[in-house]
Amino acid sequence: MTIVPRQLHPFIEGMTWTRITIGESKSDTFRLDRSGHAALYLKIAPRIHWKALLWEKERLDWLHGRLPVPDVVGYETDDRNEYLLITSLPGCHIASLTVEEPNEKIINLLATGLRAIHAIPIHDCPFDMTLNQEIERARHNVVNDLVDEADFDDTRLGRSAAELFKELLSTRPAEEDLVFTHGDYCLPNVMMDRKEVSGFVDWGRAGVADRYKDIALVVGSLERNTGEDLELAFLEAYGLSSPDADKIEYYKLLDEFW
Numbered sequence: 001m002t003i004v005p006r007q008l009h010p011f012i013e014g015m016t017w018t019r020i021t022i023g024e025s026k027s028d029t030f031r032l033d034r035s036g037h038a039a040l041y042l043k044i045a046p047r048i049h050w051k052a053l054l055w056e057k058e059r060l061d062w063l064h065g066r067l068p069v070p071d072v073v074g075y076e077t078d079d080r081n082e083y084l085l086i087t088s089l090p091g092c093h094i095a096s097l098t099v100e101e102p103n104e105k106i107i108n109l110l111a112t113g114l115r116a117i118h119a120i121p122i123h124d125c126p127f128d129m130t131l132n133q134e135i136e137r138a139r140h141n142v143v144n145d146l147v148d149e150a151d152f153d154d155t156r157l158g159r160s161a162a163e164l165f166k167e168l169l170s171t172r173p174a175e176e177d178l179v180f181t182h183g184d185y186c187l188p189n190v191m192m193d194r195k196e197v198s199g200f201v202d203w204g205r206a207g208v209a210d211r212y213k214d215i216a217l218v219v220g221s222l223e224r225n226t227g228e229d230l231e232l233a234f235l236e237a238y239g240l241s242s243p244d245a246d247k248i249e250y251y252k253l254l255d256e257f258w
Contacts, residue, residue: 004042004083005076011085012042022095022188027053031088039088040073044081048146053082056204059127060086063206066120068191068199089201091193098187098225105195106187107230110218111237113190113197118211120180127207129183130176134209138168138257152256153220164256173247176210183207185214186221205258212244216251 004012015032020041027045045053057075064071070086077083094106141147147161156164182189183205191199215238219231235243 004044005078007076008042008074008083008085011040011073015040017042022093027084041070041086041088043084043086045084047077047080047082051082052204053084056202057084059203059206062126063120063203067117068197069203070199070201089191089193089199091191091198093188093201094190094192095187095221095225097192103226103228103230103233106226107222107234107237109192109197110185110187110190110222111234111239113200114182114185114214114218114238116197117182117185117200117214118179122178122180122208125180125208129181129205129207129209129213130178131172131210134254135168135172138165138254141257147257153252156253156256161257164253168250168253168257171246171250171253173210173244173250177212178208179211181206181209181211181214183209183213185218187218187225188221210247210251212247213251213254215240215243216248217255219248220252220255 012032015034018031018033020029020031027043030042030044032040032042043053043056053075054077057072060069060072063069068089070089073085073087075082075084094109098106142161142165149159149161150157152159152164182200182203184202189200189202190197191201215235219234222228222230222234231248
């Protein structure tokens with residue numbers, strides 16, 4: 001068992017650990033099971049990553065009662081890592097259902113979920129994830145060599161993070177259509193139970209931002225998980241009659257820096 005702060009021991013004693021490998025999280029994530037008890041999830045992240053798990057803990061606390069999200073069981077730190085222990089949600093993530101469920105069903109579930117997230121009022125939201133903030137975080141990652149250039153999308157492989165950052169600055173949209181956003185809205189982060197959306201996970205990058213931030217990520221996730229270009233079908237299901245293709249590409253570019 002991975003060594004964790006003693007404050008978390010009462011919650012995880014006797015649990016069986018299973019590493020979660022799906023997704024591209026900077027955290028190590030484990031499912032913790034014990035007979036007769038609901039599963040828990042433990043996320044462990046190096047403290048170098050922007051206090052990523054503190055951000056997620058704060059967002060989960062704020063979202064409690066607003067959306068179906070995990071409850072925070074505990075959050076601790078030590079000299080090297082952050083540790084976030086959360087409850088599980090019912091069902092399974094949508095990425096695991098792309099073989100057995102028709103694309104139309106997957107698209108409608110994702111669109112329904114995203115509309116619910118974007119409908120959260122933002123007047124009292126304390127999490128600013130607008131471009132002014134995101135560009136500075138991207139700059140920090142470039143300067144500190146935290147961008148994985150080998151993980152760029154196929155269209156950008158072979159280019160440097162510094163080169164992409166210049167493009168990020170030069171192609172910045174003039175306006176932002178601000179809503180509450182998930183920040184990493186992709187198939188593994190949307191849960192389904194009994195043929196309906198049952199909740200959402202991985203909230204570390206949530207906050208007020210352009211709705212296209214989520215839209216760009218989910219259309220890319222659909223293609224990766226189904227092998228098909230379903231962008232137009234998703235946009236129609238979401239309710240965008242005149243989508244902004246330039247914004248979709250811009251927010252795909254922004255995502256390269258995480």
